[in-house]
Amino acid sequence: MYKLWYWSAVQGRGEFVRLALEAGGIDYVDCAREQGDAALLADLNDRTGRTPFAPPYLEIDGLVIAQVANILQYLGEQHHLAPSGLADRLWLNQLQLTIADCVAEVHNVHHPVGTGAYYDEQRPEAARAAEQFRAERLPKFLGHFEDAATANDGEWLIDHRWTYADTSLFQLVAGLRYMFPKRMATLAPEYPGLMRIHAMVADLAGVRAYLASERRIRFNQDGIFRHYPELDAA
Amino acid sequence: MYKLWYWSAVQGRGEFVRLALEAGGIDYVDCAREQGDAALLADLNDRTGRTPFAPPYLEIDGLVIAQVANILQYLGEQHHLAPSGLADRLWLNQLQLTIADCVAEVHNVHHPVGTGAYYDEQRPEAARAAEQFRAERLPKFLGHFEDAATANDGEWLIDHRWTYADTSLFQLVAGLRYMFPKRMATLAPEYPGLMRIHAMVADLAGVRAYLASERRIRFNQDGIFRHYPELDAA
Known part of the structure; x- marks a missing residue:
């Protein structure tokens, strides 16, 4: 199950990710909408090593992917939301x-x-x-x-x-x-x-x-x- | 041989591509520096179908790739300027x-x-x-x-x-x-x-x-x- 981290009260850049997930019927948890923006900030600040510069970011099995185009390219490859050529x-x-x-x-x-x-x-x-x-x-x-x-x-x-x-x-x-x-x-x-x-x-x-x-x-x-x-x- | 199209008088966004090509020892022609910016504009305006929004763009064997991060990702894959995992x-x-x-x-x-x-x-x-x-x-x-x-x-x-x-x-x-x-x-x-x-x-x-x-x-x-x-x- 994907974890999506993005601000809970706006569409913002996160919406480009939400739409691809929803259109593709891909299960995800919209974490900050469930836990609040304070949880998002805490999650972001607690990260070390390869960290996102800013939300949105997507987490799956320990892999953390940020930047909308990067996330969408990943989802495109994994879920056939994009051609392979x-x-x-x-x-x-x-x-x-x-x-x-x-x-x-x-x-x-x-x-x-x-x-x-x-x-x-x-x-x-x-x-x-x-x-x-x-x-x-x-x-x-x-x-x-x-x-x-x-x-x-x-x-x-x-x-x-x-x-x-x-x-x-x-x-x-x-x-x-x-x-x-x-x-x-x-x-x-x-x-x-x-x-x-x-x-x-x-x-x-x-x-x-x-x-x-x-x-x-x-x-x-x-x-x-x-x-x-x-x-x-x- | 790659053709790089970018404005001839500035580093600009093209420089991120030039540096990767130069660091990698990859042959390319910097078209507008040889033919002038008018040639770049003409090339850009004459294109139809899958066109660049703006320079820089890289051309090879009929394939035209625009957007710096997209070009670099391509070069990374083709010339091992990036890891494969x-x-x-x-x-x-x-x-x-x-x-x-x-x-x-x-x-x-x-x-x-x-x-x-x-x-x-x-x-x-x-x-x-x-x-x-x-x-x-x-x-x-x-x-x-x-x-x-x-x-x-x-x-x-x-x-x-x-x-x-x-x-x-x-x-x-x-x-x-x-x-x-x-x-x-x-x-x-x-x-x-x-x-x-x-x-x-x-x-x-x-x-x-x-x-x-x-x-x-x-x-x-x-x-x-x-x-x-x-x-x-x-």
Whole structure:
């Protein structure tokens, strides 16, 4: 049984791991949701040797794996959530790392000058960062993922079944829609392939059950994707 | 023969790939340094299907691999620049991804509110970002890499030979020393293991020859690590 360690009150980066586990029907314990964030901090601080820099991390039989793309690559190999051919594996990891870059830039929108400070302490800077993100970076990322969604003959990113990068694209689109409802309403029609993958992932049996359950934490103002209306515009 | 595509006038993210290739004695053509950045842009724009989001990317026999950690993982497997055991591979990839996170935060210091704008257009914001990075994030990252450097019985990160994560740590330390000479002079003594790895990588035959050659571009004010004296402090 996998142990997943991630903050209990936000989707955050842990959600990319949760979604792959849920879509794949893989059993896991979401430790901090059962034991609290203090238990997560204690677990993290007690570790020595090969330690995670930050949550999320996944533990199984003494093996501890951190960094979302690293965890997903591992799960992909162990549970066939990814193809096994070299070129396909590289492409999928490449996409996941580009999703991670996009997520980091999203976080930077509301925390441009101080990861350790509150949003309220950096609102003017966040407004500037958001303007540029909406105008330039967001369409560039979405265009790239649209190209990826249409580079395959099938409906998914690779072949004819979902992979961990499909579930990650779902989460990225869902988060961006929550954070930038106006901007995404304008942009979404330009990316039909990406929106198709979002819809198909939402309709996977495991994901549908997960989204309807209490295990899915709602988007809120403490995660990576935050809805501050002043940072959004059509 | 590998083709490496990256901007010709900066070390940037391409340098992590260049260093692994040079340390490993692996032949490659640094395409944009021979043909210019216009050729890189043309190559990137002409691609269809599975395209890179951004340089660097590596091409061999029709296979195109982007994202630094992805490229290094590939080179590690193909050229034995990484151990083959599962736990070791995961640990190395995890470290490389944490190095990538640190590099992204370094870039964010001088471009906190506009990736597409100049530093001069965001100096007050950069000053704020730098202060927090120097005080909080930098020691946290360096402490993590120090733990990694001392988690192994040998002198390197894993076993008794260098890996691509060792060459990447070298570049991270070199870049941080260029960008924050005062701050790093204060901090460096606290991280002897990390500094040891930096020195040992610099002394590898392939790296020594590379650093003395014209192939090594000097640090400058267009790359990721930039020395703006106003952003540094002891």
